[in-house]
């Protein structure tokens with residue numbers, strides 16, 4: 001088996017909040033418990049959502065927490081040539097699509113389908129009426145080939161039928177930006193990631209990523225999805241739901257952020273750590289025994 005390589009891949013849409021700290025901590029602890037490498041990748045391909053300086057603020061907060069990455073940080077915005085190469089390599093699995101959001105909704109209504117976002121297949125056999133290509137989509141297979149099954153290390157066996165649950169999904173968006181699914185897969189493969197540890201809000205993306213990886217000839221990593229932190233209204237913590245930065249520059253991160261995040265992940269210390277090294281060594285041991293890592 002290849003040596004363990006994990007990653008934390010934040011989007012620079014704002015400072016790290018408690019929810020993103022939990023995801024970062026899970027991937028970090030899993031890498032440490034496996035004596036593996038932990039990489040950080042800034043997922044900044046959605047230029048409309050990036051906040052200037054957020055990437056460096058995130059890196060600074062990770063360092064203040066004592067979470068040190070093992071290789072140079074990667075920025076997706078500097079890797080777009082790799083995404084184009086992958087798109088070209090996918091060949092006939094990819095088709096150009098001229099549909100607007102409204103046209104997709106209308107054609108689903110005409111076909112008597114439910115009002116969901118699943119692509120109705122309009123441009124699968126080519127764009128009609130000389131309309132311009134807007135986006136590039138991946139053709140999802142029909143029948144049993146669309147059924148992706150994998151084992152999540154925490155949640156157990158997961159199955160998704162790409163054709164009924166997702167449909168032909170976008171790899172390059174109408175605004176010209178690379179889609180999350182393609183960029184993640186290309187980078188995980190290029191960086192040799194063996195273990196994807198992240199929040200359960202991304203569980204639904206795993207089948208798409210496994211299918212794409214296979215088409216590109218790459219192995220499937222192992223997956224582990226940890227619970228997502230929600231606010232009192234039950235919404236996932238995010239900048240949109242008003243989550244605040246846990247790092248205010250001079251506050252006690254051990255007491256205010258790290259210990260609560262470890263407790264959220266189900267780690268309970270028998271003696272409370274009093275320093276960052278004590279915290280990380282204790283939390284790594286607790287994680288290893290919780291996940292039965294030897």
Ligand SMILES: [Zn+2]
Nearest residue numbers: 097098099123
């Ligand atoms: Zn279309």
